[in-house]
Amino acid sequence: xxASNKSTLDGLQAYCRECAAKYYRQRQEAKGKKVRxxxxxxxxxxxxxxxxxxxxxxxxxxxxxxxDGWSSYCRMCRAERNRIxxxxxxxxxxxxxxxxxxxxxxxxCCICLSGPAEHVDHCHxxxxxxxxxxxxxxxxxxxxxxxxxxxxxxxxxxxxxAWKPTLVAPGVYQLPS
Numbered sequence: 722x723x724a725s726n727k728s729t730l731d732g733l734q735a736y737c738r739e740c741a742a743k744y745y746r747q748r749q750e751a752k753g754k755k756v757r758x759x760x761x762x763x764x765x766x767x768x769x770x771x772x773x774x775x776x777x778x779x780x781x782x783x784x785x786x787x788x789d790g791w792s793s794y795c796r797m798c799r800a801e802r803n804r805i806x807x808x809x810x811x812x813x814x815x816x817x818x819x820x821x822x823x824x825x826x827x828x829x830c831c832i833c834l835s836g837p838a839e840h841v842d843h844c845h846x847x848x849x850x851x852x853x854x855x856x857x858x859x860x861x862x863x864x865x866x867x868x869x870x871x872x873x874x875x876x877x878x879x880x881x882x883a884w885k886p887t888l889v890a891p892g893v894y895q896l897p898s
Contacts, residue, residue: 767791771798812841812850822853830855 723733724741734741742759749756760775762768768775771794782792782799792799808814814822823838830836836855843850845867854862865871886894 767795769795769798771795771802808841812843812848814841814850819853822850826853830858832858 722737722739724738725732726734729735736744746756757770760768762775766775766777767781767789774795776795778791780795780797782796783790784792787793794802805816808816808819819841822841826838828838830838831852832854836857838853838855840854840856840859841850842852842854842859842862862872865875886896889895
């Protein structure tokens with residue numbers, strides 16, 4: 722019931738663990754700080770500080786550097802935190818800004834109007850975010866290297882207009898207007 726304290730004669734603290742914890746909590750609250758409530762966790766489980774759920778170790782990633790050998794957050798919360806950090810780092814978007822972009826598009830891709838808006842599209846020259854697209858449309862723009870002329874030719878090709886260049890001179894081609 723008592724923690725060790727080498728500076729005392731008997732080698733134990735003057736107060737039991739429960740009373741010491743209560744006193745510590747009172748001091749921290751007097752300073753205006755918040756102390757987490759201790760939640761009982763069964764063996765083979767861990768409590769996630771983000772979702773506040775007690776989950777079995779099978780829902781956690783291994784982490785050799787932590788004291789208990791498991792990551793700080795469960796797999797689901799960790800993936801969400803990494804996703805949010807990625808959008809902030811790569812595009813400068815907060816979660817609220819990303820949610821606003823998706824809501825502005827009613828959750829669908831603004832090119833095909835059918836796929837879910839999940840992938841941030843941006844200009845590779847300026848870095849400016851243009852919108853949120855489905856995977857296929859975002860990949861298509863990437864394959865066209867954001868070149869409007871190539872995209873227009875592809876659209877004309879799909880519509881049945883032949884864009885076959887005519888050889889005018891050696892090495893010189895004329896595109897149909």
